[in-house]
Amino acid sequence: MTAMPPADAPERPASFPAAYYRHSPNTYSNAGFELGRKLFHDPLLSVNNTVSCASCHKQEFAFSDGGVSFSKGINGQTGKRNAPAIFNMAWNTSFMWDGGVNNLEVMPLAPLTNPAEMGETIKHIVYKLNRAPEYPALFKNVFHRDSIDDQQMFWALAQYMSNLVSAHSKYDRVMAGEEKFTQEEQDGYALFKTNCASCHKEPLFTDYSFQNNGIDATFADSGRYRVTQNAVDIGKFKVPALRNVAVTYPYMHDGRFATLNEVLKHYTSGVIPSSTLSDKLIKNGKPGLALTNEEQSKVIAFLHTLTDSTLINNSNYKQ
Amino acid sequence: MAAIGAMFSSCEKSPTITAPANGTVKMQFTYVWGKNETPLTLEQKVVQEKTGDTLIFTNIRYYVSNIKLKRADGVWWSMPDSYFLLDAQSAEASTITIPDVPFMNYTAVQYTMGVDSLHNVSGAQTGALSLQNGMFWDWNSGYIMMKAEGRSPNSPTGSFALHMGGFSGPYNVVTVNTAEFGKTMQIGNGANPTITMVTNPSKLWDNAPSVSVNSVIHMPGAYAVAMAKSFYGGIYLSAISK
Numbered sequence: 001m002t003a004m005p006p007a008d009a010p011e012r013p014a015s016f017p018a019a020y021y022r023h024s025p026n027t028y029s030n031a032g033f034e035l036g037r038k039l040f041h042d043p044l045l046s047v048n049n050t051v052s053c054a055s056c057h058k059q060e061f062a063f064s065d066g067g068v069s070f071s072k073g074i075n076g077q078t079g080k081r082n083a084p085a086i087f088n089m090a091w092n093t094s095f096m097w098d099g100g101v102n103n104l105e106v107m108p109l110a111p112l113t114n115p116a117e118m119g120e121t122i123k124h125i126v127y128k129l130n131r132a133p134e135y136p137a138l139f140k141n142v143f144h145r146d147s148i149d150d151q152q153m154f155w156a157l158a159q160y161m162s163n164l165v166s167a168h169s170k171y172d173r174v175m176a177g178e179e180k181f182t183q184e185e186q187d188g189y190a191l192f193k194t195n196c197a198s199c200h201k202e203p204l205f206t207d208y209s210f211q212n213n214g215i216d217a218t219f220a221d222s223g224r225y226r227v228t229q230n231a232v233d234i235g236k237f238k239v240p241a242l243r244n245v246a247v248t249y250p251y252m253h254d255g256r257f258a259t260l261n262e263v264l265k266h267y268t269s270g271v272i273p274s275s276t277l278s279d280k281l282i283k284n285g286k287p288g289l290a291l292t293n294e295e296q297s298k299v300i301a302f303l304h305t306l307t308d309s310t311l312i313n314n315s316n317y318k319q
Numbered sequence: 320m321a322a323i324g325a326m327f328s329s330c331e332k333s334p335t336i337t338a339p340a341n342g343t344v345k346m347q348f349t350y351v352w353g354k355n356e357t358p359l360t361l362e363q364k365v366v367q368e369k370t371g372d373t374l375i376f377t378n379i380r381y382y383v384s385n386i387k388l389k390r391a392d393g394v395w396w397s398m399p400d401s402y403f404l405l406d407a408q409s410a411e412a413s414t415i416t417i418p419d420v421p422f423m424n425y426t427a428v429q430y431t432m433g434v435d436s437l438h439n440v441s442g443a444q445t446g447a448l449s450l451q452n453g454m455f456w457d458w459n460s461g462y463i464m465m466k467a468e469g470r471s472p473n474s475p476t477g478s479f480a481l482h483m484g485g486f487s488g489p490y491n492v493v494t495v496n497t498a499e500f501g502k503t504m505q506i507g508n509g510a511n512p513t514i515t516m517v518t519n520p521s522k523l524w525d526n527a528p529s530v531s532v533n534s535v536i537h538m539p540g541a542y543a544v545a546m547a548k549s550f551y552g553g554i555y556l557s558a559i560s561k
Binding site (some may be wrong): 026096100101102103104105106109110113114121122123126149150151154155158226227229 | 439440441442443444445449450451453455457458459460461538540
């Protein structure tokens, strides 16, 4: 499980299904990954050179904005949704809480240009990159073109994100037979499989579907409906991957729950019925999962085994 | 030189001549307004006959792609990688150049208004399809196939911004048009014709309400389909010049 990936290939764990993102025509290279890493951490990508991707996607929180419901963009502005964690992006079939973005390469377009986030134009980023002392040679080394264009920038960022892979948690070691769960974790895993895994599907801990998980009865943020304009999607949001969930607090699309305790309490006693509520959250005709306080603690103990210290500490992911 | 040589040796049975050169076709999109088809430019005040709206366009940009020419034998020749972002601000920015067309007689041109679905899901592109052109929705992936923006006293905000796109399902606006030449047209071997296409932006409102009701479109939907399809469907070939 800890073997290094072969040279110039992104990490693709044997225990995972085939990645959704294909490096074609965006051929992966280690130099491309390193260029993407530099861009990801460079505030030059924002209009006033103050905010980088890494400002709100911090490695120590599995590339989320730990403890912050709404991240701060340029001039301290805030948005309306919680910054999602960035790992295992190559397996995502869509991006953003509402799934509105269809390709890893175009995912950064929104945060780069949103006036409350990085506030730049793509044209001006390309202009700045071409004038920066270090970038032209780095891009030429990877893409072999005469000058930097926006496709190369998006490709380099995609190469970096495609290789931010989380597959080295205790859960993974247990599945590989290298380690054992404690009794509490083992019990939590069994409860998780019965109650949670239909949406948070192993081994990526999401099925990439959109669900209304009963946090509201009326929806200030209509979620998936914003994209599809289909009434069956009102109040639905993407099922987040639960790997590293212990460090990606706060929770839900608006960061309303600060702790896993609050999340489990919601699923057992806080689920609010509405017309689009996920039928997976209705047990014995009543909304909510039937988990005792003790069982909730066991599930949380299991969720902590999904924390991947390799992802959080990997020096190759740092600038 | 080869042609002169061929003339002098015309009595020989098999003269040696070089292959006739490929040609270049230009496709120029022009702009007219209303039933009378008066010439239209940006910043010109016009009245839409059906809605009664007074409109001043400040920006009309749209994609034309996947250019094909029909040979006299019925086989289609396709221009590779043909994606164009046209802009009504000038004749030059409204003209597509189709280079390297094989010497042949042709009878029709086929072109797609908009960008095919594949290129809406294929990530970062270059040239006309570059994300830096501001013609791609960042929050709901897909190309804005056409932008029609301007000012209008009939709009509650004083302006209108109609961004039409959508590449799948009921909200697909992408339209394949074919224009017959009505004759055979030689391309190549010295013939480099220009095809003039006529677009009529007043047709945007043929099946859509006044800007007093609908002054902003920013995503795929029924209005985008109604407006784009009416506009695309009204485009016609008016002339072929040699």
